[in-house]
Amino acid sequence: MRHSFDTANVYGWQKGEGITEQIIGRWFAKGGGRREKTVLATKLYGSMGDWPNERFLSALNIRRAADESLRRLRTDHIDLYQMHHVDRNTPWDEIWEAFSVLRQQGKALYFGSSNFAGWHLAQAQEAARDRHFLGLVSEQSIYNLMTRWVELEVLPAARHYGIGVLPWSPLHGGLLGGVLRKQREGGASRSASGRSADALEKYRDRIEAYEKLSADLGADPADLGVAWLLHQEGVTAPIIGPRTREQLDGSLRAVELKLEQETLDKLDELFPAPGPNGAKPAPEAYAW
Numbered sequence: 188m189r190h191s192f193d194t195a196n197v198y199g200w201q202k203g204e205g206i207t208e209q210i211i212g213r214w215f216a217k218g219g220g221r222r223e224k225t226v227l228a229t230k231l232y233g234s235m236g237d238w239p240n241e242r243f244l245s246a247l248n249i250r251r252a253a254d255e256s257l258r259r260l261r262t263d264h265i266d267l268y269q270m271h272h273v274d275r276n277t278p279w280d281e282i283w284e285a286f287s288v289l290r291q292q293g294k295a296l297y298f299g300s301s302n303f304a305g306w307h308l309a310q311a312q313e314a315a316r317d318r319h320f321l322g323l324v325s326e327q328s329i330y331n332l333m334t335r336w337v338e339l340e341v342l343p344a345a346r347h348y349g350i351g352v353l354p355w356s357p358l359h360g361g362l363l364g365g366v367l368r369k370q371r372e373g374g375a376s377r378s379a380s381g382r383s384a385d386a387l388e389k390y391r392d393r394i395e396a397y398e399k400l401s402a403d404l405g406a407d408p409a410d411l412g413v414a415w416l417l418h419q420e421g422v423t424a425p426i427i428g429p430r431t432r433e434q435l436d437g438s439l440r441a442v443e444l445k446l447e448q449e450t451l452d453k454l455d456e457l458f459p460a461p462g463p464n465g466a467k468p469a470p471e472a473y474a475w
């Protein structure tokens with residue numbers, strides 16, 4: 188069985204440390220085929236120091252960041268190296284040249300993006316085409332039943348260019364993971380405070396109906412949220428962040444959950460697609 192881990196050099200949020208990359212690296216170092224059985228993805232863009240070339244997507248930072256990630260991860264290559272955000276000040280020719288060097292060196296096999304707009308995907312792919320380079324293979328976007336803006340531009344662009352979409356926050360910070368049921372059962376939830384709490388109060392009726400629909404289907408709300416994403420054309424794999432073995436097993440059950448069109452229609456009614464009257468997809472949502 189192959190694993191897939193997604194991380195970033197800034198995760199752990201101690202500048203310059205790459206805490207989560209170090210954790211994965213220590214796990215790889217235990218051997219037993221761990222690295223060989225893992226599809227490894229990491230990212231660069233965020234600040235890893237106080238100097239100008241310790242952030243963003245300059246050629247120098249790409250080279251240094253890749254070497255530092257490889258050191259922390261204790262491996263000789265990254266399967267999917269991703270830009271954590273678009274860099275509006277670095278030319279695409281510079282970015283793709285730096286990435287092509289990494290590929291020639293065998294340090295990175297494929298390249299992806301995260302938090303790009305649809306037109307950023309088009310810019311990236313056309314610039315890569317001019318260089319006869321593969322370009323992007325994936326885009327990470329926030330995407331879930333409660334946040335469907337990627338359906339306007341990002342998903343159509345990704346489908347056109349053959350870019351796989353990797354949704355992050357598939358349960359909208361836990362709001363689609365059975366938060367009301369957990370409250371009734373007296374359990375703790377990350378969705379009970381801060382912005383999530385505000386969103387919960389705003390959308391309480393919809394979330395209540397969503398959890399009832401899940402119960403009627405005999406499915407856990409978290410499984411339903413992930414399963415819905417897997418039914419969307421262009422979605423490759425939602426990025427899950429389980430904290431327990433039970434949560435991981437639950438997420439795996441979502442792969443086997445097949446949703447009838449009637450259920451998909453009910454979910455669209457609860458959480459409409461963006462655009463006038465829930466029209467989809469782009470550009471039909473707002474063009475003639």
